[in-house]
Ligand SMILES: O=C1NC(=O)[C@@H](c2ccccc2)S1
């Protein structure tokens with residue numbers, strides 16, 4: 001009971017600090033990015049990305065997707081510039097993918113779907129004390145999205161793929177060290193950006209999205225390993241972890257800005 005009271009007090013305190021942008025539905029994610037309707041903003045600079053592989057800690061199956069978690073007590077793995085007013089710290093990255101390669105990404109481009117999408121989730125330490133607060137705070141999070149397409153094997157991703165069998169079931173977690181997520185950022189710095197939300201519960205409208213224009217390539221075998229994971233815990237009836245993407249949501253009154261003239 002004590003912890004529950006404590007949590008209620010904490011939530012109240014948080015509410016006072018940051019009005020919770022409950023999913024009012026005006027800025028939900030993901031969206032279809034219509035390139036013709038996006039607005040070129042010549043003031044938009046390339047995103048500055050600086051990750052320290054030694055911050056990489058753990059690979060976990062959380063029952064929705066698998067995620068790689070980072071040490072985020074210092075400003076050592078950060079992004080800045082681009083559409084961001086502050087520096088944001090990397091907390092975790094994860095993927096969304098389909099049961100077949102004709103689905104899987106959350107965002108689409110001119111209604112084109114990719115077989116998977118990487119999300120690098122960062123939080124704003126200037127406005128928030130931790131990532132938990134950030135999901136309750138306006139622009140508390142900055143998520144970088146990278147599309148995955150089928151093609152040649154992604155050599156540096158293989159280290160992650162090789163670790164997946166150790167986290168087949170929900171709540172499994174293993175040490176995962178010295179991985180540099182910058183290896184999954186495409187060489188072309190062009191992106192689209194728009195104000196949106198988490199794409200999984202609590203769906204709060206706290207995210208500045210930065211979607212890289214170019215996809216990265218992974219091999220069919222690498223993607224097949226994603227699909228070998230389970231939503232379910234050990235001992236439960238096994239359910240393959242596939243199609244863990246949210247459908248696109250209405251753009252409403254939002255504008256998607258782009259670095260592409
Ligand atoms: O980038 C995102 N992908 C998701 O599934 C959303 C989410 C929701 C809660 C925690 C972490 C991520 S936000």
Ligand SMILES: [Zn+2]
Nearest residue numbers: 094096119199
């Ligand atoms: Zn995601």
